[in-house]
Amino acid sequence: MKYIDLRSDTVTTPTKEMREAMYKAPVGDDVFSDDLLMNELEDYIAKILGKEAGIFVPSGTFSNQLSLFTHCNQGDEVIVDQDAHIVQHESGASPIISSVQLFTLESNNGIWDLDKLEKVIKKRTISTTQTKLICIENAYSGKVLPLNYMARVYKIAKKHKLAVHLDGARIFNAATALNIEAKEMTKYADTVSVCLSKALGAPVGTVLVGSKEFIDRARINRKIMGGGMRQIGILAAAAKIAVEKMSKRLYIDHENAKYMEELLRQIPGIKIDENQRDINMVFFDIDNDKKYQLDEYLFKKGVKILPYEGVFRFVTHYDITREEIKIAIDLVRDYFLS
Incomplete structure (x- = not known):
């Protein structure tokens, strides 16, 4: 039935074209960066999102947690929406993997009071930790956050020398709703997670993008988290079709x-x-x-x-x-x- x-x-199934591409895909050992299709996919997604480099991981949760793990040191604080995926749907992973402290800030459908945001940013003292990262989500559930709001959050972050991570699991949906290229959104974040297995229909995977220096460190941390994979060109083949065609x-x-x-x-x-x-x-x-x-x-x-x-x-x-x-x-x- x-x-x-x-x-x-997330229940979407791979298209016939994806399945055929997976069957024919050349493969190599990705831990050694020998899988040419995966290298091509990571570079392609980084380029269309306006970043220097990318790294493929199994899931959106893995990507978000890898980002926190790479941005932060133990005890650092991350500001995140109280209803964000990182808080509500990632099995309490942040303190387990990264040993970070999450500061959950209440929002109005994903929109923070930016005066409150600036007030809760912490500097290291003898009694308090330091804020290291601000995480935003777009699309936020079924709502798309406006570009001018993202720009204001990013400006506050840079004023305080903080990084911004964008959970862009459905960023292509958000870009479609705004009728813009996704890179117009990602310029207001230092790192971006984009899921390939939701509306785009790939069977597996998320790509985390950012600067080359950040992704080099993330590649080591991915190995630490058990995310090093071998012959994954079969996944890259489907994912490339997902981004190139299904996003349209x-x-x-x-x-x-x-x-x-x-x-x-x-x-x-x-x-x-x-x-x-x-x-x-x-x-x-x-x-x-x-x-x-x-x-x-x-x-x-x-x-x-x-x-x-x-x-x-x-x-x-x-x-x-x-x-x-x-x-x-x-x-x-x-x-x-x-």
Whole structure:
């Protein structure tokens, strides 16, 4: 049975072109930097994001944590949004791997009060640690942060001689929403993590980009973290297609999310979170206690969603058609109106 899977764009499967490229890919030992396809991919992604070098790692969590590990020393402080992926969805990795202290700053849908941001930056004293890094996220859940905001955060960081890391897991979605090249965003960060296995559809991988000096150090730290891989040209082959081609079709996912939103609005009681409607996600709620069993009902009907956790999040992606969206939302309508 083929399920209509609205849980996340992480469920995308490699395209036929990716699978064929993987089968034919020449390979080499990447720990020795002998995998030419991977070298090419890392250089390519660094170039389109306006950085000097890149390094491939297995996941977004690995990439973010590698960045913190490479930017910081033990006991340094990292300022990060209280709801950021680094805080909420990386299994408490930061103090385990990097021995850093996270300062979680409350935001309004990813937008900090920048006066507060500047006030919480610490200088080393006998009693306090020092702030070393500021982490921002764009896209932030379903919201895209504006360029002028990123520029202001970056300016504050440089004023205090701090580095900025951008968790750009869905940076190509954000760039699509803003109708700009991704490098227009990444110029406001020293390092950037970009995921290849979400909406871009590659089977595995994230690339961390930054200066050559930073990536050289990150390559050693990747080995320490157990991320040294061998014949991974097969992954580079799929990833290159993901970036070159799949990034150009993300507007379709965004249009499909808008279509989904329109269908959901027709269901009495549904409330759309309009603050998170910039990319391929629709967040919504309904004042109906039946919502707590919606995931179980839909699963029996051939639709996968995440359980209700204060809000529903439905995600469009390459493997979902408009026809399937209509089927899924009709089931949601039938469930709540029955």
